[in-house]
Amino acid sequence: MPIVLGAIADDFTGATDLANTLVSEGMRVVQIIGVPGPDATYGDADAVVVALKSRTAPVKDAIAESLDALKWLQAEGAEQILFKYCSTFDSTQQGNIGPVADALREAMGCEIALICPAFPKNGRTVYNGVLFVGEQPLAESPMKDHPLTPMRDSNLMRLMQAQSSGKVGLIPAPVVQQGPDAIRTRFAALTAEGISYAVVDALNEDDLRVIGKAAADHKLITGGSGIALGLPDNFRARGQITLGQDTALSATAGRTLILAGSCSAATRTQLAQAKAKWPHAKVDIDKVAAGRDVVAELIHWALAQPAGSPVIIYGSADPKEVAAIQNRYGVAASGKMMEDTIGALALRLADAGFHRLVVAGGETSGAVVSALEIKTLKIGREIAPGVPWTQAMGSRPITLALKSGNFGQPSFFEDALRIVP
Numbered sequence: 001m002p003i004v005l006g007a008i009a010d011d012f013t014g015a016t017d018l019a020n021t022l023v024s025e026g027m028r029v030v031q032i033i034g035v036p037g038p039d040a041t042y043g044d045a046d047a048v049v050v051a052l053k054s055r056t057a058p059v060k061d062a063i064a065e066s067l068d069a070l071k072w073l074q075a076e077g078a079e080q081i082l083f084k085y086c087s088t089f090d091s092t093q094q095g096n097i098g099p100v101a102d103a104l105r106e107a108m109g110c111e112i113a114l115i116c117p118a119f120p121k122n123g124r125t126v127y128n129g130v131l132f133v134g135e136q137p138l139a140e141s142p143m144k145d146h147p148l149t150p151m152r153d154s155n156l157m158r159l160m161q162a163q164s165s166g167k168v169g170l171i172p173a174p175v176v177q178q179g180p181d182a183i184r185t186r187f188a189a190l191t192a193e194g195i196s197y198a199v200v201d202a203l204n205e206d207d208l209r210v211i212g213k214a215a216a217d218h219k220l221i222t223g224g225s226g227i228a229l230g231l232p233d234n235f236r237a238r239g240q241i242t243l244g245q246d247t248a249l250s251a252t253a254g255r256t257l258i259l260a261g262s263c264s265a266a267t268r269t270q271l272a273q274a275k276a277k278w279p280h281a282k283v284d285i286d287k288v289a290a291g292r293d294v295v296a297e298l299i300h301w302a303l304a305q306p307a308g309s310p311v312i313i314y315g316s317a318d319p320k321e322v323a324a325i326q327n328r329y330g331v332a333a334s335g336k337m338m339e340d341t342i343g344a345l346a347l348r349l350a351d352a353g354f355h356r357l358v359v360a361g362g363e364t365s366g367a368v369v370s371a372l373e374i375k376t377l378k379i380g381r382e383i384a385p386g387v388p389w390t391q392a393m394g395s396r397p398i399t400l401a402l403k404s405g406n407f408g409q410p411s412f413f414e415d416a417l418r419i420v421p
Contacts, residue, residue: 002077004240005047005231008069008104009084010062010096011362012369013387013404015051018084018225019379020388022047025232026244031377031390033369035068040375046241048073053366054096055085056148062096063103070104080219080231081108086362087119087224088138088406089131089159090149098163101222105166105196108219112191115160115168116211116223118202121385122407124224129157129170129199133406142265143406145319147326148335148363156199166196173201176210183214197222205229225386249380249391249421252399254355255307256420258413259342260314261364262405263322270360271316274413279305280312285325288337295344302349310417313345316360339363343371350398358401358416365402372398383416384408391421 005027009015012033019029030042031049042048050069054062070081083104091097105113118126123134133141137154144150153159157168169190175182183200190198202208205226212230215221221231235241258278260271274280281301288294302311315338317325325334346357346368359365374396380389386407392398401416409415 001044003042003045003048003073004078004235005080005082006073006076006078007047007049007082007084008066008073009049009051010055010100011053011086012051012365013362013402014084014086014225015049016377016379016388016390016402017386017404018082018228019049020382020386021225021228022049022232023245023247023379023388024382025229026236027232027241028243028245029379031379033375033377035065036072040072046235048076048078049084053370054100055090055362057096059095059099062100066100067103067107070107080221082228082231083220083222084225085117085222086404087117087122087124087226088133088143088151089117089156090143090146090151091159091163095163098160101197102165104220110220112187112196112198113220113222114198114200114211114215114218115156116200116202116208116227117156118208119224119226119386120202120204120208121226124226125203126156126199126201127173127203128201130154131156147263147319147322148331160197160199164197167194168197168199169193169195171198171200173203173207176201176207180210180214183211187214202226209233245379247380249378249389249399252355252397252421254353254397256310256356256358256417257302257346257349257354258310258312258358259346259364259368260312260316260360261338261342261367262361263316263319264405266408267316267360267405268318269410270408270412271312271314273410274312277414278310278312280314283313283315283338283341285315285329285334285337288341289329294341295348298345299348299352303352311354313342315342335363339367343367347371350396355397356399356420358403358413360403361405369400369402372396374398380421381419383419384412389419389421
């Protein structure tokens, strides 16, 4: 059967976040890593989430990959496309959210597309077009110091206007709270004004469900995973989906490895708590840059740790340390050294029997999944809002939790291992 919903996610953790939301709302979902090839399969899935590593890629590459994913999803029957980006609207001034949205909107012939990164369960809300992280506007949150995508403006209309070729308007909270018909009327009015993107306020999950219902006939939707809450009901009302997905995963034998590359405040707090319990070692970028075989050293160390204990290897650091490393080696080069090192560690330790991986950070997760050459993931039980266990669908017996750096409570790593498949 053809899929009814196709999603294009700009990083791997965001893709699992979205897939988790759709599964929790009763859809059968498969996550495919990278632009699907001609041999890609998805079984009886209602929705396919294509996970790209395009958030910080060169703009031209991000556009090209997103358009290739769009063509594949449309060929497989997807009636609606969701372009999924982070709930903190992570992007540089040059993109990639605006340019990719422009390319998708043009390719699909859409007059207007909504913008809504809200994810209330994790404290992301939108009010009067301003994105909040908890009680703080985005630009006053720890995201202001993100090493790759520092966010220095909280106004989604300004952010999108600076990146995209279209005009940006607002559907404010009072309109949303009047219900789907009021939202549709506002969409129509903005379209008549020549507006290409509508930032939609959302303060809670009820708002997101109302917005989803109002957007039932939209060909293109853009936002965080929260915007997907209301979409399955639209397909269910049309009789296009019926059965949900079994989230039980196969039992995974082997050891547990925690890999953390995110430098977010949330991940650093989680690491501090986990390091007090379990053996841990840090990736030293200065040693990597000097040509030391850091991978071999860390593998030797990991294999020497008690077999019954999780092992933590991390590159996470505070903003001052990250800035100093970037000053020494450059932003791109230092990031690549970290990703290459963690990817190599994941591959070699998986071959050595570490078959259960918890990975923190979008870029880090991309490096790990790419190194392991995983193509398709089954979505399992939720660990925390936006973070499920997943399992590679293939010959390699790997179970993974791919965590956005900002997600999860301080006890996230312990929580993950308490409900491990």
